Amino acid sequence: MVKIKKNNPLLILTVVLGLLVFLHFTGIIRPLENSLFFLIKPSSQKLYVWGTNINSSYGEKREKENLLLEIKQLQEEKNALVIKNSHWKEVEEENNKLRNQLEFVSSNNFKIVMANIIAKEGSFSATENSRDLIIDKGEKDGLYPDFGVLSPDGAIIGKVVETNYISSRICLVTSPGCKLAASLQNENKTKGITDGNLGLTINMNYIPQLEKVSSGDIVITSGLGGNIPRGLVIGKISEVKSESNEVWQAAIIQPLVNLNDLTVISVVIP
């Protein structure tokens, strides 16, 4: 017969783990877990910002070589945008006048909750090569899964995937499995679904073969997802993949914001 020692560390580990899991799922230790979170929250925010600053300066060093080329392209783009902007200003003025006349209630009237990113969490699965963000706002602030998440510039950077009372987990648009209902800002308002690609770019799939899609088109949320409003910018198309024998075509989207530099985000509450 196998004799088990009273002070067997393995036995103690198993018993304590079982007890902790029981106490966690029954909610008995929730006050302890919440106070722990509030205890480390201030230092977590600072530590995360330090880490992000190191991340940014590391990235900047590598990107300097590409910057000169990018500046040239941006100057050309800027000239084109100045012309477009003057046109849009006139359109906006006209739009405002018409809205006032119709007493139109703005569709962009959604509530926003600001949150600090306090950590990143990786995955151990074979299919996902991404790191989700953890923010310091949760169900107590009105956050629930599938709510859209914006960068300080107003571009959509992901969505809430999981919440608890005090914090939430956010998947980035570049993470595999992070899907958004999207639409192109072209004549036909082409619709599709975006999905992250290796944590670097975004794929837009299920675009009908007959739709005309070209590089440089802006991709926005279509509003078909339910909880995410229409018109939030996802990114710009950098490449179109179209095979004549396929039913669908696909596009690669480049996000407009650097997702590694984020420290503060806002969650859209529909």
Place this chain on the structure above:
Amino acid sequence: MFKRIGQIVLLIFVCLLLANLQFSFISSLPGVFNQINLGLIFLIFILFFFGIKTAVIFIFIFGFLIDSLSFQFFGFYFISLAGAALASYLILKNWLTNKSLYSFWALFLIATISYNLLASIMVFMASNFQGVPGFFSLVFWRNVFYQSAWNLLAGALFFNFLASLAKKFKPSFLEKNEGL
């Protein structure tokens, strides 16, 4: 008695600091730097120099802290750390005959591999066995490689630093008197 309580309070403080650093700072670092696993490094250090009992207390505190903060299912880090500690302890108890830098490195390698294997199996089980476990992907083994490299580096630094500090930490032959 008071000495023991003092040690546990100190361990709680160290765990709180480590958990905070691991959770917020290390995770936000670029590239290979975010593969540093402070919990595992300290676990092996404690197991090697202070024994299984102190290592078990470390797992209780550090595992609970990280599990409370993380969005993995509760117990994920606790089980991963316990698995790594058990594998390392069995190697230390049955195979290793001395406390040298090479033994320390061997324990780090065993702990890193067992920790990551266990974590990927648990994630696979938690996803209702969808797809394949993480250890079939190249990314997994690349991360294990980086983690091992960091752990071996930390091991060398720790070992030489401590050996220069006190006689207790100098290389020595093991006495087989502690068992499960």
